[in-house]
Amino acid sequence: MNGLGHILLVExxxxxxxxxxxxxxxxxxxxxxxxxxxxxxxxxxxxxxxRYNGDPAVVIPKLILLDLNMPGMDxxxxxxxxxxxxxxxxxxxxxxxxxxxxxxINKCYDLGAATYIQKPVGFQGLIEAARxxxxxxxxxxxxxxxxxxxxxT
Numbered sequence: 001m002n003g004l005g006h007i008l009l010v011e012x013x014x015x016x017x018x019x020x021x022x023x024x025x026x027x028x029x030x031x032x033x034x035x036x037x038x039x040x041x042x043x044x045x046x047x048x049x050x051r052y053n054g055d056p057a058v059v060i061p062k063l064i065l066l067d068l069n070m071p072g073m074d075x076x077x078x079x080x081x082x083x084x085x086x087x088x089x090x091x092x093x094x095x096x097x098x099x100x101x102x103x104x105i106n107k108c109y110d111l112g113a114a115t116y117i118q119k120p121v122g123f124q125g126l127i128e129a130a131r132x133x134x135x136x137x138x139x140x141x142x143x144x145x146x147x148x149x150x151x152x153t
Contacts, residue, residue, distance in 0.1 A: 004064025005143065006032045010042040010078060011096075012070040016063065016119070020065075020125055027130035034061065039073030042066075043081055046088055061091065062143050066113075068097040068104060076107060083112035090144040092137070 011017050012104050017035055036042035044050040045058060052058050060069070068075035075095065082088045092114035095120050097104070108116050133149070 005138065006034065006059045008034050008036060008042060008045065008061040008064045010036045010039060010064065010070075010075065011067045012037050013067075013107045016067070017081070019123060020130075021132040023123065023126040026127045027134055028129050028136040031062075032059070038070055039075065039078030039081075041139050042078055043131070046091075063137050064091055064093045065096045068095060068099055068108070073132075075110070076104075079108060079111045079113060092141075092143070094133070094137075101126075 001049075009017065010021065014037075014071070017037075026028070028054065036045055036047060042064070042131045045052050048055065048058050058115065066075045066079060070078075073081075075097065079093055079095070082093060084119045086121060089112065093112070094115045094117060096117050096119055098119050105116050117129065120129050
């Protein structure tokens, strides 16, 4: 069991963020959560650069939840950047999006997504998704060890 590993949520919509936080609480998914509102911000966080430079609160997440459709650097480009970085590519990325387009699904798996989930409609569906996410990722999945190269100094 991996306990309370940190989660990085990459989501541009404040309402979706709030719903996600509420559903996590309802599902008793109490892992520390960092919210990045863009792909650029998520990469800055992961690389501890920009406003995160020297921030001791930055923790490499155990899991990344990534929305696809964001302005600027969208989720596809963010996923590609994570999975082509030798220091980050082992991090599991779960795509959490409204898109059910087979092209998006195939592209994300080709880029290295661990899982692709279509955002549930309605709050009860979101709670159930959070319970399943908790049960799998923080109940039975085994995460890769954080390599020394990932220890952001």
